[in-house]
Amino acid sequence: MKIVVIGGTGLIGSKLVNHLREKGHEAIAAAPNTGVNTITGEGLAEVLKGASVAVDVSNSPDWEDSAVLKFFETSTRNLLTYEGAAGVRHHVALSVVGTQQLSESGYFRAKMVQENLIKESSIPYSIVHATQFFEFLKGLADISMVDGKVHLPPVLFQPMAADDVARGVARIAVGPPVNGIVEIGGPEQFRVDELVRRRLASLKDPREVIADPNAGYDGAKVGEKTLVPGNNAWLGETRFESWLAQSASQTPGAQPQPTGSAVMTNEKESLKKVS
Ligand SMILES: NC(=O)c1ccc[n+]([C@@H]2O[C@H](COP(=O)([O-])OP(=O)(O)OC[C@H]3O[C@@H](n4cnc5c(N)ncnc54)[C@H](OP(=O)(O)O)[C@@H]3O)[C@@H](O)[C@H]2O)c1
Numbered sequence: 001m002k003i004v005v006i007g008g009t010g011l012i013g014s015k016l017v018n019h020l021r022e023k024g025h026e027a028i029a030a031a032p033n034t035g036v037n038t039i040t041g042e043g044l045a046e047v048l049k050g051a052s053v054a055v056d057v058s059n060s061p062d063w064e065d066s067a068v069l070k071f072f073e074t075s076t077r078n079l080l081t082y083e084g085a086a087g088v089r090h091h092v093a094l095s096v097v098g099t100q101q102l103s104e105s106g107y108f109r110a111k112m113v114q115e116n117l118i119k120e121s122s123i124p125y126s127i128v129h130a131t132q133f134f135e136f137l138k139g140l141a142d143i144s145m146v147d148g149k150v151h152l153p154p155v156l157f158q159p160m161a162a163d164d165v166a167r168g169v170a171r172i173a174v175g176p177p178v179n180g181i182v183e184i185g186g187p188e189q190f191r192v193d194e195l196v197r198r199r200l201a202s203l204k205d206p207r208e209v210i211a212d213p214n215a216g217y218d219g220a221k222v223g224e225k226t227l228v229p230g231n232n233a234w235l236g237e238t239r240f241e242s243w244l245a246q247s248a249s250q251t252p253g254a255q256p257q258p259t260g261s262a263v264m265t266n267e268k269e270s271l272k273k274v275s
Contacts, residue, residue: 002026002051003173004088006038006079007058011135012094015166016057016173023174031058038075041082048086054079055092055173063143065106072114080121090177091125093118094169097183097229099129104220124177128169131185131229132159134243137199140192141207143218149208150200151215152193157227159195160186161243164236171234183229187237192217192227195240202244 003020007013008029020027028047030036036043038058048054056079060071076093083091095111102108118125132140137159141150168184197209216222 044082102220151212154211161238183233185229
């Protein structure tokens with residue numbers, strides 16, 4: 001199957017392209033530096049020619065409220081228009097668990113606009129809601145700074161490795177459209193403040209992390225379970241400590257990890273269905 005991955009050079013996109021190729025599909029990485037731009041429309045007609053599936057794992061380069069809204073709105077409209085003309089039969093998009101409850105954040109308002117455009121279009125679709133990526137924990141600290149300290153709500157969350165996100169999205173992309181939302185998440189639950197504190201410690205980042213019940217998630221109020229997926233979610237198997245050990249071993253100059261801790265036993269079978 002020809003599968004076009006919009007944002008195919010990014011964190012999730014590049015892993016997704018590899019997983020799809022491993023499964024024998026013709027996966028094309030589409031992004032501005034491969035000559036495809038969803039904002040200007042450049043290269044879209046050409047890359048989508050003959051494609052059965054388009055997967056959108058792009059992200060806005062600018063997260064300021066109006067910029068991110070403009071990005072997801074323009075990009076999604078263009079994509080759906082060109083996909084319709086090319087006869088694409090399945091549009092898959094990556095979004096975030098809890099998006100509907102996070103509308104106080106400009107970023108999540110933009111993701112909601114993206115999702116609504118997809119739902120209103122005539123192209124069969126699957127929207128994948130993933131939990132936060134382990135790779136994003138430092139970024140989460142960066143957007144949660146108040147007076148030099150990281151303020152985060154001590155609510156539950158269930159983040160996952162980017163590699164598992166890519167596997168989860170790949171499974172959906174090669175299956176039939178669900179015309180709805182599918183959730184994917186990590187294998188363990190944590191408190192947001194606790195895990196960001198552990199991640200910063202692993203990076204020797206001295207910033208203090210405050211468990212602040214009044215702090216939002218990217219400016220949006222969150223409840224105890226806003227960030228965790230439901231019981232039917234597909235779960236990646238990479239545990240946080242394994243990911244941490246693996247990412248440390250990939251960092252230039254990193255110390256060798258204790259025996260056993262760096263072993264990713266679940267590379268082949270990373271997803272299992274729960275309930
Ligand atoms: N962070 C999280 O924890 C989290 C959780 C759940 C879901 N998500 C979702 O996951 C998605 C992917 O995130 P990511 O971290 O993998 O993103 P990323 O690494 O920032 O990659 C973004 C990709 O989009 C491409 N792109 C940017 N502008 C484009 C344009 N005009 N036309 C075509 N492609 C364009 C980029 O290409 P260039 O590099 O060439 O600019 C890059 O390939 C996002 O939609 C996000 O909402 C994130």
